[in-house]
Amino acid sequence: MKKLSAILFVIALYLPAMAQPGANHQVLALTGAKIYPSPGAKPITAGVVLVQDGKITAVGSAKTVKIPSDAFVIDGKGKVLTAGFWNCHVHFIEPKWLHADSLPAAQLSKQLSDMFGRYGFTHVFDLAVFDFSNLLALRKRITAGEVSGPAIMSVGVPFTPPNGSPVYIRPLKLPEIGTPAEATAYVQKQIQAGADGIKIWAASPNGHEVVSMPLDVARAAVSAAHALGKPVFAHPTSDAGVDIAIESGVDILAHVAPDDHRPWDTATIHNLLRHKTALIPSLKLFKWELLRIGLPLDNGNLIATALQQAGSYVKAGGEILFGTDVGYVTDYSTTDEFDFLAQAGFSFDQILTALTTAPAKKFGLGAQTGRVAVGMDADLVLLEADPATDSKRFADVACTIAKGKIIYQAGK
Template identity: 60%
Template sequence: MMKTLLLALLLLLPRIFYAQSAAPEGLALTGARIYTAPGKPPVENGIVITRGGKITAAGTSGQIKIPAGMKVLNCKGLVLMAGFWNSHVHFMEPAWFNAATQPAATLTRQMQRMLTGYGFTHAFDLACLDFPNLLALKARVQSGEVKGPAILTAGVPFAPPNGSPFYIRPLKLREIGVPEEAATYAARQLADGADGIKLWSASPDGHGIVPMPLEIVKAAAGAAHRLHKPVFAHPTADTGLSIAIAGGVDVLAHVSPDGYRSWTPEEITLIQQHHMAVIPTLKLYKWELERNGVTDMNNPLMTTALQQLGALAKAGGEILFGTDVGYVTDYSTTEEFLFLSQAGLNFDQILAALTTAPAKRFGKEASSGRIVKGMDADIVLLKADPHTDIRHFSEVAYTIRNGEIIYDYRKDR
């Protein structure tokens, strides 16, 4: 009898040893300088503990005890902050075609090139032309099969009558000129899985600026707001800005420099009174100018964009970081950070645009944007401190989503 029990125990030992030596749940990040939120002083030699996709502890090495057996990532010399939001992207390039059937590894590598390699743990797609394809990509990321940022989408946007933007030719957007049609279209997009809607409040058709009738904007915005969803607008110029404000738009997808007119103090006040946020996308204008052979950045398109953002930032307006990548084919974020700084934004304003401001604007404030206990374990680790040089915001060492490392500079770039 005793020999039988001993034999049974010996047979179980390999299984017991295997279970104990398996990769432990959770991750401890040690030794980093931690910026817990904009406006807060950094925590030196900090520790962040994640478990089950959440931050379970954050503080100094003297405050936090690392659980036995937990995986530890030595972050000495790195700078830790909440994962970044890119509030203006597009998954429209050929690399995203057939998202339902492409190999997961292929899509993950493209995510690293475009987004996670720059610290983004959330991305808001502001215009797609193949909505089922984008929803398939979003589902594969949600399942964990594809390693990427959480994706939100504004679905397929629409333009004013005869107002499809010239730069997408030969393609055309849906053009809507009847309020009831706009409301129905917006509601259907949201029912199909969109997280917001996008429209052109004024569109460049190649000959001039085509404004969207105000009643169309109001109808679409009303349909979205009844479902508590945000409305984005491409304003193009001052005409589009005025229509967006009057129509109830929540977020400008760009500043509006095409008219080469600075925003007035009265317009800044209206933007703030209507609780409107702005995504600057300043690098977009440099990119477009260079594509057209213009290398002088004293061009009025660029100087107007910088003035408009600078006036809003000085007044304390709400700014969301976004790059328009997917339309812009240069994924690097360095120039966007430099332009934000040139427009007058300081470190805390830029950090807020990357973290707390979009989290609050898009209803994720309770789970995203700060490094505190209970928040989602969405984290970026930078190679150097952007407080000393704003370009360091683009120098990412690790991107962590739900406690899992989805970008590692040592092997993924």
């Protein structure tokens, strides 16, 4: 019995690799799908994409692209192909990620597939972790090819103002920083440890009140991060938090801020645009939180306010990045997020931009990923149906490929 168990474990460990193109640089061909090369580009009907050594080597119609006879073929007839998706607001704080340096590779690959690959994500940005060294260990194993999963960027461990640890992470606490010098030192330390950005709570609910970060502290954090070429994210919570984030020079709001139940007016939108502040709406969070604590979905017009804020900003031409707060939100499905974005007035091209080209450009990878084009990394998503007719179809993923490697395939 022990021998049989050992054999089954070995099979499970190597099963993901068995679904990949051969190790001898075999060409992967995705055929028959409707291809959206990039937002706004003319789609290719019944197209072909060839991949070799992790790069896209050909894109075109079946009439113009010759498929090698020994290619590993994925039939995409009746499906839709786009560039791989980014989720710019995730967390690796669930207990299942502990001991990432020693957990079996097959187990980690399965967890990553269930959380990210299943929904088309080839890149994710972690916006708060409690054990940064553990996440770095996971990232190292993915980069080495030992574990199959998306490319991971991270802000490491974020910080709040004094007495500002968020009520919803109790009994845990985040670092609380109250002076510009402390903020500068902490930012430098995080980036030296491997952080790809920094996150602050511009305003944080501690369970008794919403505590705002002193503007000089926020400015010091932003200045230190920018000096090292890294972006800064802010959790705004309130109108005051939005103002602090903008005035301190924060690059990205991790959420809209409906807690004060006030729509964003023309002045707020103008200020965000003037400072080129990007927004991750993370709209599903508010529905999930209300359901989690047993409140009605129309409670204080929270969701309606969130939709107005996101919709007003995208309509004004604001930069939008896709994110779901998954990992804190334990329901991994992206269907609600796409539905809410559509309700807020986002078009197909605006959603596709937020998923692909906008984050790739924002984080310095626009020449490498985010489009279906020759020479780009083979980060690709095959969808069951066309999201141009229904945004929720962005969630119906048939296959996800990261740098030429299949990290999710429906039914496999």
